[in-house]
Amino acid sequence: MATLLDDVAQKVHNNERLTRDDALGLFEARDVIRLGRLADQVKRARWDDRVHFVINRQINPTNVCVLSCRFCDFATKRGRANAYEMTIQEILERCSDELREVHIVGGLHPDWTWDYYVEMFRAIQSRFPQIQIKAWTAVEIDYFSKKFRLSVEEVLRRFQAVGLAALPGGGAEVFSERVRKSLFPFKIGSPRWLEIHRTAHRLGIPTNATLLYGHMETHAERVDHMLKLRELQEETRGFMSFIPLAYQPGKTQVVARSASAIEDLKTIAIARIFLDNILHIKAYWVTMGEEIASVALHFGADDIDGTIGEERIMHAADAASPVSLTRERLAELIREAGCTPVERDALYHTVKIHDDRVRCESTVS
Ligand code: SF4
Secondary structure, three states, X not given: OOOHHHHHHHHHHOOOOOOHHHHHHHOOOOOHHHHHHXXXXXXXXXXXXXXXXXXXXXXXXXXXXXXXXXXXXXOEOOOOOOOOEOOHHHHHHOOOOOOOEEEEOOOOXXXXXXXXXXXXXXXXXXXXOOOEEEEOOHHHHHHHHHHOOXXXXXXXXXXXXOOEEEXXXXXXXXXXXXXXXXXXXXXXXXXXXXXXXXHHHHOOOOEEEEEEXXXXXXXXXXXXXXXXXXXXXXXXXXXXXXXXXXXXXXXXXXXXXXXXXXXXXXXXXXXXXXXXXXXXXXXXXXXXOHHHHXXXXXXXXXXXXXXXXXXXXXXXXXXXXXXXXXXXXXXXXXXXXXXXXEEEOOOOOEEEXXXXXXXXXXXXX
8 A cells, every 4th residue: 555655755856835734744754765865866866965154143133032933042131141132243253255145134123223234334335245134034024013113014124225235034933823922923924924924025125034943833834834934935935944943942932842853854855845935945054054054965954054153042051052153164074975065155156166076866765
């Protein structure tokens, strides 16, 4: 009797789209190696043995936030000992000539002015014209829109005019009203997140999309999240990559432990097969750790993010990964997985192919 994996293999072979039930069933698959091999097949058909990375810097300008989401270890209130607010000079000191991308997200600051945000972008663009600015979650765009009484479109247009190249794709966590009401009831839900990304795509601002998993969400909620992304992508073609983010228990202890390695790999593999209209699947080493991220390169991931420089949000939740990786280390990590490192920019244009001598032999065959 044919199993679900047999059916999925046939669909992969025929380039046929998976249904919601297919994806849901795959989370129960016991033959993880075969699932990985199918995802690897999909990844190779698109990218062969190439794996992308970027020389980037994460900048979290402040951890002061008007909200206090239950799962968040990063945010704090003004006046507390751990609160910080970066000046534009301090932000510039975190940039350098070799960076291709800055990734800027942070707390929803109660007092910073519109001019401060615009000046931040102008200063980066003027001092480092080669850097592409990937900034703000949909939650931040929504906050700016309400705080500064501008439409979402106007907020995006004004940032675009001073250098906004892309949105990083966070903030939605998981598209589930049940989870939202429990963990972040005052943050925007999926309709608003999708509307903001739809608007960005219409304005020619590409975005990524994340999924926070491994907390209280069900597999069905994970699949429904991906389904909504796949539907919007059919309409706009504006998503560049999908990034599953493993929840870090940290001090909030919403759950006692993070997702297992098998859960990480299954999520990557299912995403690769199910999200057939999103080009890139990212194994984010900061949340997965270097080891699992390198294995994920054989489970459908074709991107490993970047050098990061300094990451405060996941490390506030005690992520065990080092705070930064060098270009050489990232390239080595990709080579060690038997793949070819491709340095890219924020928009996935190739900057440099680092080594194409080694061909990738799948470790899961
Ligand atoms: S998750 Fe974002 S919006 Fe919520 S408290 Fe943390 S920084 Fe603020």
